[in-house]
Amino acid sequence: MKPVLALTLAAFFVTFPLLAEREEVTSEIFHLGTKGLPEWNEFRSSEPHGRNLSVTFEAKANQEESTLFIRQDDVKQGWRVSLNGKRLGNLERFESKMLHTLKVPAKTLKDGENRLSIAAPTALDDVFVGGAFLVNKAREDALRQSFLEVRVTDSKGAPLPCRITITNEKDYLMPLQVEASPLVAVRTGVVYSLEGKTTAGVLPGKYLVYASRGFEYGVATAKVRVAEGETRSIRLSLDREVPTEGWISCDPHVHVKTFSGHGDSTVEERIPTIAGEGLELPISTDHNHHADYGPYQEAAGASAFFTTVIGNEVTTKVGHFNAFPIKKGAPLPNHETESWKELFKSIRATPGVEVILLNHPRNVHSNFSPTDPSHFNRASGESQREGGLEMDAIEVITSAALQADYTGPFEDWFALLNAGKRVTAAGSSDTHDVNRYLLGQGRTYLQCPDKDPANVDLAAACRAFREGRALVSMGLLTHLRVEERFEVGDLATKLPSKATARIQVLGPRWVDATRVVLYGNGLPIWESEVESAPNAITKADLKVELPKFTHDIHLVAIANGSGVTKPFWEIPRPYQHKSKEYVSRVIGATNPIWLDFDGDGKYTSPRGYAERLVEKKPMLAETLAKLSDFDSSVAVQVAALLTVRGVDLKETKAEAAWEKASPAIRTGFSEFLEASP
Template identity: 40%
Template structure:
């Protein structure tokens, strides 16, 4: 209780200091409310960090004032805003809170004569009170000055340069006030700039901004591969200050191209807040080298816009389309210039996939955010999908050749959920490439390139990447998925993600390396064999990064040769980023109010060709052979499965039941009890998922 009281007192003092700065600038403070207020319009709490009951459904402040003859300014602080919240003064709409979960100080213009002589009411209420949204709002002040005067009392020119070459770099600049909130700044008539409260992206490495006088922490970075620079600065009224920050590449990625396969703009998708011009700036500043334009149901070519903004040297645009159907969303590319968009009104998978692959140029079809619900449909939900065996319960064939395992705008409550779904698809015999992406519609809230896919191909000239070669690698699975970490997997010193490893002897050597910049930490690295956890190694935060710049952990394991072909996947995780310069977002459609923020890095799969037939033989293929050889005799099937792993047993359980048999029969249960533990576990995996399917269908 004493600590909570101290925190509140500290916040109050910081707010008072900010107001004192306003007084020093000659700005009369007409109203001030120093406290933060918890609001929720309806429903249970969204997150466990909030109280079960909100203080109120709206913020209401009644105050006395005189009529303002000139425009005044409303200043407030907001946190965790996910839905639309209206800001009203005497029933006049001043604007809306920024839809952004970050902690930020924002401003609204109060028009002349909007304040009444006498009693006035400020009200903040949710636009759609049926949607659950826990927010904090407060630290309100009404300032007797125009908005431009409040924000523009001093200026700061920031240059971001390469620490080694001193060349200016496209970059992201984050501005935090003394309380640690993102500070709204003003940028005017500057080419190559994209700005939101507390964030300024610059395509040139130069950003000129104005802000209230005060003490600030300024951060500069350039996405995942670069270091983060910071500096404190005290700005006085009418001061014109300059700041140069140096950053350097810390994460070694030679022969890897940074790709974001899911990129939107408000210009062409009609929602979000990033114009296509702003998107070009953010792509360059976040270090994305192969961006795919995936606006909804339109084919967009970003090359003219990149040329317009002067950033063509930093990335190679690819024409794509998010085919947004009622049966799932699918990113498809590359699309030939001038080709018509695929028909998005089709309603069954076979027709949808035929239409997609019939589009000129298309080689990649990605299932997007498969655990999220859109148009009442969740592709990988229990109603449609058996998660133990990667099987659609209606018999629909998932013919995508890639799937998102990490979408940084739509993360899952369990950050590895889609990664497990992908490995199960591999067990089912679907040769699908894992994808990391941003799904960014915004400049700064869910920013571009936070989730990304590294493709193994020539990166010598990122402004002229060989798109066909990159697509070859993407189809083959020669990729690494990154969300704050990069996890490299090598078998016997030569085979990498996407490869079929020729193996001999009693064991294989597995090398894993976890990479990240200094401002990200890894705490766990794991190896999965056919989707089952085989090895997990903790990485103490104190040791993270001790093996060289950009290297968080490096190690080698000896894996006893399996009895049959398997796929290997390495995954690293670590604590999420809370700081606003690269904050990891809360889940888009949470399954629980509890949430543990994490970063992750996932390798592509390496297949071990144990049987030597030169093929990536899946668990499903082995299971099918075992079921066929047993000729319907369960005792025979269980004997045959004894030489296989848990994944094969799960696939066999599905095939056996699909053939008209039941695992719930007394005789079947009796026989199963005498089967090896791995076989029992695999059958139980299938049955648990099957029961979930049955329950979901009956709801």
């Protein structure tokens, strides 16, 4: 037998003479960064190796192109990689784990000692890099020896548009070689496929394969080992887990590189990412551009999966505002004006527009943030800018541009509601990418018929948006009802003396909820830890007796839980951060139910009460006396109105008067003064 085997092996080598050879560069992982100046506090415990890395290794000269494979994690800035003094390129700007590849041109390597160098950018960044090896082939050929053939269906066997994530056992996204097609969008370790399938060329090794379809679906996984020259076939079935009947999944803030000029997703790649993350109503919002995804959706045969909407991120020096829907051929709104009054007028006049959404209110662009304390009072919701903020909705979660403290945008929203503005809270992704930030991770659920995602009733969806019949979701979905009758957007009247609220928190099995807070006029009025049963879809179902109020309140529930860290849906790090502290969360928030506690058949905002309490020529002592039954949110508005009407609350006698008043008044007045620009 022996000679036969030898003969077979010899024949094998003759037929496939190009088996890939690997040469190790380093097995170590190095922490690079600036000593004493960690990018995040969590890196304090590990002393960086330095700002630069230089490792030597033995190799053979390469006559043909080779490929460097290198593990990297938490790369935000431009780190340069060189081999023997020759620049190969950069680490990929990507803040999660991946096995990156760089081309090594012929004759870069020499016989004997070689040197790999990585050089830091000027900006502060902590990265983890190493585990590097060379393969003596161009990337394409190195990844054409072993294949993973993945098919994803629903439990009935029908193919399902989805995301396929391929990692090694340590969560590193792995390099893939997949044939280009309008039906897929491919990045390192990721294939979005309209047909729920891929044949991916990979390095031989052990893999974890995940199939997922965004928030509403489960995650199916398989562990597989593929040898050199082998093709492994993997069947995964995926089911919907989170019920969302009557609610449309909308991402009101979506970009493509084709029209925005930055990020990495082309408009063609957007189609499989939208279907693969299970979005039903994506709104295209490129910067001062009216993009229609419709023709691309049709070309890819994806018409059945979602309804596209033309929108525009009206990008100005005084904030970014999404406007939608926009009629085909409509002129661009004036994005050059620096007057909000003119801007809102111009957007409202654009044919089709029904919703104006203020984007990422606390982020700084062109040195300006729409709710910056220098011109916006974060307690009273008053803006000093001409015309004020007159939009219909505000992003409280922008998953590609998260705040280190997620509560900030919620506080701005509460302040606007307390100022008497009807503004709907929204969640969006604002992604420009296929995988650097996930489409629809932040999203908004709109109360709207959802039987046919290909033909969403756009008028109904926009009405729901404006009326606050909307839920904000990033990994959790929180429902709120009062007296089992009233839902978000409703005016709840004829309330009994002991009114009850019901809070239901939903999420897929791969998410946990840990805490729920109920807010009345933006103030926490009840909260509870939540312990969801393992694998439960309903994370919490709570009945709460509401505290007694003598005045109306807007009621909002916000649930949160630990952030998802797995590579199929990892919650990203914040986008701009001054703080070095960050705890990643999943969040599900409601819009308000308007509670008519004073029984006059309508809802009165804190500002509305303040208008009643503060005379045209106010006397401070009398106003304070009338304020005794109200919470601090009304006191904030009274302080604001007293100030407008000429009372100096910092004047010694005035200060002494309100300092002696009730705790709610003291809190409200001092919060207003501290937040005054």
